[in-house]
Amino acid sequence: MRQSKNFIPTLKEVPADAVIPSHILMVRAGMVRMLSAGIYSFLPLGYKVLKKIIEIIREEMDAIGGQEFHLPALNPKEIWEQTGRVEAFGDTMFHVKNRDYVLAPTHEEIMTYHAKGALKSYKDLPQIWYQIQTKFRNEPRPRSGVIRGRQFLMKDAYSFDSSWEGLDKSYEMLDKAYRKIFDRVGIKYFVVGASSGAMGGSKSEEFMVRSDAGEDTVAYCEHCGYAANVEVAQSVIEPVKRHTESREIYEISTPNVKSIDELCEFLKIDERETAKSRIYIYNDEPVLVLMSGNDEVNETKLENVLGGAVRPAHPDELKEITGADAGSIGPIGFKGRIIADLRLKDGNNLYSGANKNDYHIGGIDLKRDVPQIEYFDLRTVQSGEKCTRCGKELEVFKAIELGHIFKLGTRYSEALGAEFLDENGQSQPIIMGSYGIGVERVLACFIEQNHDEKGILWKKPLAPFDVHLLGLNMKKEVVSETSEKIYKELTGAGYDVLFDDRVDAQAGFKFNDADLIGLPVQVIVGERGLKEGTVEVKVRKTGDRAKVKTEDLLAYLKEIFK
RNA sequence: CGGGGCGUAGCGUAGUCCGGUUAGCGCGCCUGCUUUGGGAGCAGGAGGUCGCAGGUUCAAAUCCUGCCGCCCCGACCA
Numbered sequence: 001m002r003q004s005k006n007f008i009p010t011l012k013e014v015p016a017d018a019v020i021p022s023h024i025l026m027v028r029a030g031m032v033r034m035l036s037a038g039i040y041s042f043l044p045l046g047y048k049v050l051k052k053i054i055e056i057i058r059e060e061m062d063a064i065g066g067q068e069f070h071l072p073a074l075n076p077k078e079i080w081e082q083t084g085r086v087e088a089f090g091d092t093m094f095h096v097k098n099r100d101y102v103l104a105p106t107h108e109e110i111m112t113y114h115a116k117g118a119l120k121s122y123k124d125l126p127q128i129w130y131q132i133q134t135k136f137r138n139e140p141r142p143r144s145g146v147i148r149g150r151q152f153l154m155k156d157a158y159s160f161d162s163s164w165e166g167l168d169k170s171y172e173m174l175d176k177a178y179r180k181i182f183d184r185v186g187i188k189y190f191v192v193g194a195s196s197g198a199m200g201g202s203k204s205e206e207f208m209v210r211s212d213a214g215e216d217t218v219a220y221c222e223h224c225g226y227a228a229n230v231e232v233a234q235s236v237i238e239p240v241k242r243h244t245e246s247r248e249i250y251e252i253s254t255p256n257v258k259s260i261d262e263l264c265e266f267l268k269i270d271e272r273e274t275a276k277s278r279i280y281i282y283n284d285e286p287v288l289v290l291m292s293g294n295d296e297v298n299e300t301k302l303e304n305v306l307g308g309a310v311r312p313a314h315p316d317e318l319k320e321i322t323g324a325d326a327g328s329i330g331p332i333g334f335k336g337r338i339i340a341d342l343r344l345k346d347g348n349n350l351y352s353g354a355n356k357n358d359y360h361i362g363g364i365d366l367k368r369d370v371p372q373i374e375y376f377d378l379r380t381v382q383s384g385e386k387c388t389r390c391g392k393e394l395e396v397f398k399a400i401e402l403g404h405i406f407k408l409g410t411r412y413s414e415a416l417g418a419e420f421l422d423e424n425g426q427s428q429p430i431i432m433g434s435y436g437i438g439v440e441r442v443l444a445c446f447i448e449q450n451h452d453e454k455g456i457l458w459k460k461p462l463a464p465f466d467v468h469l470l471g472l473n474m475k476k477e478v479v480s481e482t483s484e485k486i487y488k489e490l491t492g493a494g495y496d497v498l499f500d501d502r503v504d505a506q507a508g509f510k511f512n513d514a515d516l517i518g519l520p521v522q523v524i525v526g527e528r529g530l531k532e533g534t535v536e537v538k539v540r541k542t543g544d545r546a547k548v549k550t551e552d553l554l555a556y557l558k559e560i561f562k
Numbered sequence: 563c564g565g566g567g568c569g570u571a572g573c574g575u576a577g578u579c580c581g582g583u584u585a586g587c588g589c590g591c592c593u594g595c596u597u598u599g600g601g602a603g604c605a606g607g608a609g610g611u612c613g614c615a616g617g618u619u620c621a622a623a624u625c626c627u628g629c630c631g632c633c634c635c636g637a638c639c640a
Contacts, residue, residue, distance in 0.1 A: 012589065012601065013574050017633050037632065092639070106640060140638060404640070473598045508600035526599050
C-alpha cells in the first residue's frame, strides 16, 4: 500500500486528552480518532489491526465448533424485562427514546431467545454460538481511550448444554480457545478465578493483562501462577503472637495520637502489638471491625462475611456510637457486633482505642476481654506477602480484564423458558455458559505491552503490514526506481508492504513515522546504500540494522520472518 | 454522582489574574524556489462564531450567571 495515497494521519504531538501509552500511540499513529467520550472511530490503519484480531478470534472459535451469528444491537426492551436485567443494568443500559428498544450491552437474552424453541431436544445439544459485534454501555466514566468505551466490540459466545458435565466440557473448550487466542495475538496474560458477580452462575475466570491503566487490582504469584482479585485474594501471613502471660487492662493517656503509626511512635511499640478499629454500618447496625496494625479492611471480604452491603460510619456517627472519634476507637466497652481479622486470633497484650478521645487501652487479651469476638479473613493482601499455594512472594498490581468466561447455568434459560426434552422426555432448562472478549482491549493491551518511546512495536500476527518500505529521496531516480522494484518484489512474494513513497517528506520525517507506526521490519532505500548496491533492513524492536544487497533482500527477509 | 483541571485555527498552545488597536506563536496546510539518511531553509499565502447562551460595560477571549463538552482522581462497573 502506498503511503502517498492512503489516509494514515500521524501526529507529531501528543494529543491533550490522551494519557496512557496505548491511547496516545493509537491516536498518534493514525489508528483511531475520538468522536465523543468513550466513542472512537477506527481509521483504516487501526481497523486493519482490529480485523486481524477478529480473524484470530474467529479461527479459534470456529476450531472448537463455534458458529458465528450476527445479532441486532437494537433490542426490544420486553425481552430484557423478562430476565430482570433492565433494572439490573440500570443507567448502564442505553434506552431508545422514541420506541421501546434498548441498545444491547451484552447478548445473553437474545441468544437464549433464539435457542428457545429451536434447541428442542437433547439431541440438538451441545451448541456454541458466538458473534463479534458492537455493545453499548452507558459507562459513567469512559477512560483510557478505547479500553473503557461506551460503544465497543465484543466477541461474545454462549454455550448450550443438556447436562452440567456438558457445561464443564464446553467451558473447558472455551478456556483453551481463549488461551490460544491470546497466545497467538502475542499478549502476556494471566488467568484469575473470579466471583461470578451480577451475571449469576457459578464458576468464572478472567483473562487479565498487567497494566497501570487497569481497573482491577490483583494479587499474582509469578512462580506458581496463583492469581486472584484482591477482593478475594489470600496470603500466608503471620498471626500476632500470643504471649504466655496476659497483662491486665490499663488505660493510657495518648494526647493527639490518632493513627497506628503515631501510637507506635508514642508508646515505642511494634505495629503488630496494636489493633485498629473501624466501624462499619450493616443493616443500620454498627459493626466494629478489628484489624492488626495498619492492615487494611477489605470491604468486599467484609460484605461477604456479613452478607450484604456495608458502608463506613460517618464521623458524627462514630462519636454517637462509640463516644470517640476515629483514632480512639476500640473493642473494649463497645456494644455491638465485633469481628476481627484472623491474624488477630486470640491475641493478647494488645493496644487499641479506649472509646474516649486521647486515650488508648493496653493489655488487651481478646480471648479474655472480648469473648464475643468473631474471626474472619478480612485483610487486603499486600505485595511481598507469601503465596498460599507455593510460599513464594505475591505481587499486587493493576490489571485490565481482556476476557471473561463463566458458567451461567440456567438463569437465562429459565427466565426465558428455553427448555429441551431429555432422554426421558422430561422438559429441562438448557444449561448455559457465557464467554466474552473485549476486542479493542486486546489491541490496546497489546500496545501497552509492546511499545517504546518512539512508537509501537508490532509483532507479525497483529502488525497492520509486515514491512515498511521507505524510499528516502523519491526525487532521485535510483531511489524511486529501486524502491518501486522492491515494492513489487516484496508484494509479489506475499508480504504486505506499506510503501512510504511520499516525494516531499524528509528522510527524518519518514524514519519517525515508521518508528511510530512500528511495523516489525523497515526496508530503507537510500541513495547512499544504493551506491554500493545495498538497502538497509532495520528490525524495529531491536533497532538492529543490516546492509543487504538488493538481490539478497528476499532471502534475508525470509530469514527474519522465520 | 463527588473532587480537581481544562475548552482560543486540523494539532499543540500564549494571552484570562489586572477588560482597551487588527487575538500571538509552533506544527500542519497552500504557492514558488532550494533541500533530501533521523521531524529541512527562504519567500509569499489561506485558515478563528476565543465551547454555547445570557448578563455587566463606552468596550469582553478576559468580569458575572447558567448550560454543554473533554481530561484526571474517586464512587460505580459485565
